[in-house]
Each structure stands twice: as C-alpha cells, then as structure tokens.
Amino acid sequence: MKETVFMVEKLLLLQIHDFKSMETETQGEIYAQYYHLFYTQIFYMTREHFMTEDIIQESFLRVIKYFPKVCDSEKLKAWLKTVIKNTTLNYLKKEKRARECIENDILDHIAIIEGVEREFELKAMIEVVEKYLIELKPEYRQLIELRWKEEMSHKDIANMLGISEQKAKYTLCRARKSIKKRVVKEWPFFNSSK
Structure with a gap:
C-alpha cells in the first residue's frame, strides 16, 4: 500500500x-x-x-x-x-x-525442422516467398501487403479498395493458395494435403 x-x-x-x-x-x-x-x-x-x-x-x-x-x-x-x-x-x-497471419501450413511444418537446419530453411523459404510475392498478380500482392505488412483488417482493406469484405477475403485466400502452390512445388515435403 x-x-x-x-x-x-x-x-x-x-x-x-x-x-x-x-x-x-x-x-x-x-x-x-x-x-x-x-x-x-x-x-x-x-x-x-x-x-x-x-x-x-x-x-x-x-x-x-x-x-x-x-x-x-x-x-x-x-x-x-x-x-x-x-x-x-x-x-x-x-x-x-x-x-493468425501465420495460419498457413508452411510455417506449421517449419516447426519440425530443428537447429541450424531450421534457420537456413526458414531464410531460404522467406526469400522464395518474397520472390513469389513480387511475381504475384498486382491485385493479390496488394492484398497480401495490406493484410500482413500493414496489418489491416479485411473490412479496412475492402473499404480502402472499394470492394466487399467477402471479395477481399476470397481474393486474399486465392493469393495465399497461389503462393502455397508455388512453395509446395519447390518444397514438396511442405504439402499438408497428404
């Protein structure tokens, strides 16, 4: 007291x-x-x-x-x-x-890799994901940057872009799937659909 x-x-x-x-x-x-x-x-x-x-x-x-x-x-x-x-x-x-931003399967599997190997894999994966981001359709890239880099909500993104919130969520989901598909192609062991 x-x-x-x-x-x-x-x-x-x-x-x-x-x-x-x-x-x-x-x-x-x-x-x-x-x-x-x-x-x-x-x-x-x-x-x-x-x-x-x-x-x-x-x-x-x-x-x-x-x-x-x-x-x-x-x-x-x-x-x-x-x-x-x-x-x-x-x-x-x-x-x-x-x-919640790290909700995709890629980072779930990273936890399996141990020690130094894990760090190298993570760095390599981040570089590849960043490369894929650059190669994405501008519409997808913009949504991903607003959601994860700017930490905007789906509602705020929708308002900013003049689209519905549902459209923002749907397009964001497609963008994530597009990146995941490319990552799985390069690292097949990250495919969680097995």
Missing part, C-alpha cells in the same frame, strides 16, 4: 513537470516504481516476461503523453489501471492477429 501511495505521489509530478524536462534520476525513479507496481498484474495476463516488459513500456509512454492535468490520487490509480488494462488487451489482440 505504501508503494502505491509513493508511486502515485511520484506520478503526480507529471502534472507539474514535463517528463522529458525532469532529471534523469527522477525519470528513472518514476519508471522503476511504475514498472514494479504493474509488472505482476500484466505478467498474470500475459505469462511472458518480454511481452510484459513491452506492455509496461508502451503503457508508460501513454501515461506520460496523456497524463491527466487535474487528478487526485484515487482517480489517478483508477486511470492508471485503465491504461494498463487497455494497453494489455490491445497488445494481446495485436499478438493474436500476428499469429
């Missing part, structure tokens, strides 16, 4: 001073207190140390950027918990989307 009160008092300095203009030592103290205060709560949701650290950094940047101008310690604690919760949920959604 003492740590929470101390932490809130330290953070209240952000109402008076800009974080960037504070002494490095004060900045470090505020961040260290923030880190220790919320690490356990975030780790409980993520179960992963590095992800927890990323979320703490991302949420801390939001805190110093959007710190409320007038706020008592009780309201501040509630606001901080909301920032932590929202940052964590957004991060987890982003992670889930990233994992």
